[in-house]
Amino acid sequence: MKPPVLLLLAVVLLAGAPLRAQLPESTDTEEQPPVGSTLITSDELHSDEAAHISDFIGNVVVIGQNFHMTCHDMKVYFTNDNKVMKIVAIGDVVITQPNRVTHCGHAEYYQDSDTFDLTQEPIIYQGKNILKGTHIVIDRKSQKLNTNGGRTTTIINNSSLNNATTTPNVPNATPDSGAATSAPANK
Numbered sequence: 357m358k359p360p361v362l363l364l365l366a367v368v369l370l371a372g373a374p375l376r377a378q379l380p381e382s383t384d385t386e387e388q389p390p391v392g393s394t395l396i397t398s399d400e401l402h403s404d405e406a407a408h409i410s411d412f413i414g415n416v417v418v419i420g421q422n423f424h425m426t427c428h429d430m431k432v433y434f435t436n437d438n439k440v441m442k443i444v445a446i447g448d449v450v451i452t453q454p455n456r457v458t459h460c461g462h463a464e465y466y467q468d469s470d471t472f473d474l475t476q477e478p479i480i481y482q483g484k485n486i487l488k489g490t491h492i493v494i495d496r497k498s499q500k501l502n503t504n505g506g507r508t509t510t511i512i513n514n515s516s517l518n519n520a521t522t523t524p525n526v527p528n529a530t531p532d533s534g535a536a537t538s539a540p541a542n543k
Contacts, residue, residue, distance in 0.1 A: 388419065389419055389420065389421075391421065392421075394418060394419065394420040395417075395418070395419040395420075396412055396416065396417070396418050396419075396430075397415075397416070397417045398412035398413055398414055398415060398416045398417070398430070399413060399414030399415050400412075400413040400414055401413070408433060408434040408435065408436065408438070408441075409431060409432070409433055409434070410431070410432045410434070411429065411430075411431050412429065412430040412431075412432070413429050414428065414429070415428075416428065416429060416430045416445070418430070422453060422454055423451060423452065423453045424451075424452045424453075425445065425449070425450065425451045425452070426448070426449070426450050427445040427446060427447055427448060427449040427450070427463075428446055428447025428448060429445075429446045429447055430443065430444065430445045430446070431443070431444045431446075432444075439467070440467055441466075441467050441468070442464065442465065442466055442467065443463075443464065443465040444462075444463070444464050445462070445463040445464075446461070446462055447461065448461070449461065449462065449463045451463070455482060455483055456480065456481065456482045457480075457481045458474065458478065458479070458480045458481075459477075459478070459479050459481075460474045460475065460476055460477060460478035460479070460492075461475065461476025461477055462474070462475045462476040463475075463478075469495070469497075470495070470496040470497045471493060471494060471495050471496065472492075472493070472494040472496070473491070473492075473493055474491070474492040474493075474494070475490070475491050475492075477490075478490075478491070478492045480492070483513070484513035485510075485511060485512050485513055486509070486510070486511040487501075487503075487508070487509070487510050487511075488508065488509040488510075489503035489504075489505075489506065489507075489508040489509070490503070490504070490505040490506030490507070490508075491503065491504050491505040491506070
């Protein structure tokens with residue numbers, strides 16, 4: 357089984373379409389963006405073309421193909437030829453994808469290395485499985501996931517593991533008997 361790998365903002369980064377910003381406040385419904393594009397709404401947008409930075413401030417909602425992200429603020433850094441270089445999402449970041457939901461306080465995506473850095477209490481829910489850590493790094497190219505900087509908690513909910521017995525498969529041994537062998541007890 358592959359480790360849980362987030363597509364986080366990859367659709368934003370790899371779609372090749374320009375980012376669309378702030379829609380009128382009356383747009384509360386989640387309309388789906390056209391294929392190959394991403395819809396971003398926020399309370400404010402501050403864009404500096406000379407510095408190649410766009411700040412989406414307040415109630416940020418990002419809707420792309422097969423993902424939905426919300427956060428307080430998001431900053432997008434562009435290269436000189438206006439391609440996404442880095443994305444930083446801050447404050448109650450929630451990324452929802454089919455079969456996966458990620459929560460953290462801070463998420464960064466780096467286009468050149470195709471990696472995600474999740475910090476500030478990141479937690480990934482994939483199906484019934486849960487991964488928690490201090491710092492989770494996901495490398496999409498190698499399909500590797502690393503946690504570092506503190507304790508990691510992994511909860512794997514597998515019905516075959518949940519039904520496993522701790523009693524050895526020994527004749528005449530039952531979970532209640534405490535028997536470890538089939539030899540008769542000395543009396």
